[in-house]
Amino acid sequence: MAGDDDIPTVNVRLWRADAIVLYDWLASTDLNTVPITHPAQKQALTDLWSRFEWAADDDVMGCSPEEIAAAREEVAKDMGW
Structure with missing residues (x-):
């Protein structure tokens, strides 16, 4: 089995407010209820997460x-939809 260093990765830079909102959502969401089309x-x-x-x-x-x-407010203020 390959080590973590052998797995191709992608770096993603997030605005801190986005990271807070995403982490909070992932931490509080039952992923068994999130609609998916593939287990991956x-x-x-x-x-x-x-x-x-x-x-x-x-x-x-x-x-x-x-x-x-505050992070939710910051992220949502410029949504435009």
């Missing part, structure tokens, strides 16, 4: 409810 989609969401836990540490995971609310 659920696994990819699980992998994304685990990467947030590993990479974002307390900067995203340790946000207070007030910080989460």
Whole structure:
């Protein structure tokens, strides 16, 4: 089995507010209820959540409810739809 260093990766830069909103949603969502068309989609969401836990540490995971609310407002203000 290949080690993690052998697996091709992609770096994605996120606005901190987006990361907070996504992490909070992933942490509070039952992924068994998210509509998917292939099991790999659920696994990819699980992998994304685990990467947030590993990479974002307390900067995203340790946000207070007030910080989460502020991040939601910031992300939603320029949606335009």
